[in-house]
Each structure stands twice: as C-alpha cells, then as structure tokens.
Amino acid sequence: NAGVMQNPRHLVRRRGQEARLRCSPMKGHSHVYWYRQLPEEGLKFMVYLQKENIIDESGMPKERFSAEFPKEGPSILRIQQVVRGDSAAYFCASSPSSVRGTEAFFGQGTRLTVV
C-alpha cells in the first residue's frame, strides 16, 4: 500500500505564475488535508477536503489559493499569481476517516520556491 504521494517534490515558479501541487492519498483514504510550513515554522492548516467536498477551508488565504479533491484523481492545491511569500513546503495528509479519531498519514511535501 503506497503512502501519500505528493508531486512534484520541488517546484520553482516565477512571480505571477501559477503553481499546482498534487496529492494522491493512501488507498482507501477519502479525507485529505493540506498544510503549509514556512521556513523554521510549524505546520499551518490550510484546508480539509473529502471527496468532491471542502469540509474546512478556514486556513486558506481568501485570494489566489484554491483546492479540490475530485471524484477521480488526486487532490490539487492551486496557487495563482504566486508571490515570494508563497515560498514554503506544502504538505498533504490523508486519513480513512476524520482525523479527529485517526492518524493522518503525511506525504513528503512539495517545496515551492518563487523567484
């Protein structure tokens, strides 16, 4: 059973471009969570999705950021018109049910660098 797969591992974008980060949850997991980790900081919750639904997006910036988890395919975190401050590691985690009661398994992250 493959773990949570994130790609790409590293992504470089120029200011103003779009960044698309992909996350394939573990087999059988229908809950996906996205986190952002700035250098030397902790993980900040961004969004919680269940298949085709956004459950909690309280940590997502109101502009330029969006997330989806379609019925088929990976979850996508999309950042439009990237700025230098978006440079960070973005982690995806998945769980078979609400993380409230179960462990969330993390991917290895995507390191986004905006130049």
Added chain:
Amino acid sequence: AQTVTQSQPEMSVQEAETVTLSCTYDTSESDYYLFWYKQPPSRQMILVIRQEAYKQQNATENRFSVNFQKAAKSFSLKISDSQLGDAAMYFCALSLTFGEGTQLTVNP
C-alpha cells in the same frame, strides 16, 4: 478555536538520557485526540504517539511516552534512552492544529 503551544523552541539531550518536551493546548471539546509527530531532516512527518482524551492511561510506544493531564490541558512527550536518530523537530498536534515545534538535538 483550538490552539496548541510548544514553549520550547529548542531542546538538547545527551545520548542515553531522558528528555521531556512540553505541550499545552486549548479546546472547548471534551472528546479529542492528541498526537506527537516527528519531522527529521528528510522533512517526512512521522507519527510518534497518539492519545485519546477519554482514556486516562498515558500512551506509550517503546521509548516514547506521554504525560497527559486533561484538566491542565497538558500533553508532554518523554523520550527515554535517547538515541542519535531521535534528533528531529517534534510537533504536538490537537486534531488538525499543530504547535510550532521543538527542535531536539541529541548529543553523543
């Protein structure tokens, strides 16, 4: 809103010694789960231990154990017989909310 506070940005321990990492939290819920995750230089997030709030018994996993004080909303991690491989950033988490982390150094 839930909050998680780790008051020790950095800690160090001698190999084979014991170290305790602190974590306090705040939540209005009565039933919840707490986690400690380890993030080594590879940046992979690894679950170390999990505690269910309704269980009074402290969780243990080999050399890792917790001191869970529900009334005080405290959830500290004790690492016994520290090994060089324990060196990492440790995050305390309450459901989806993470603390800022404690960087643990293990000295040979």
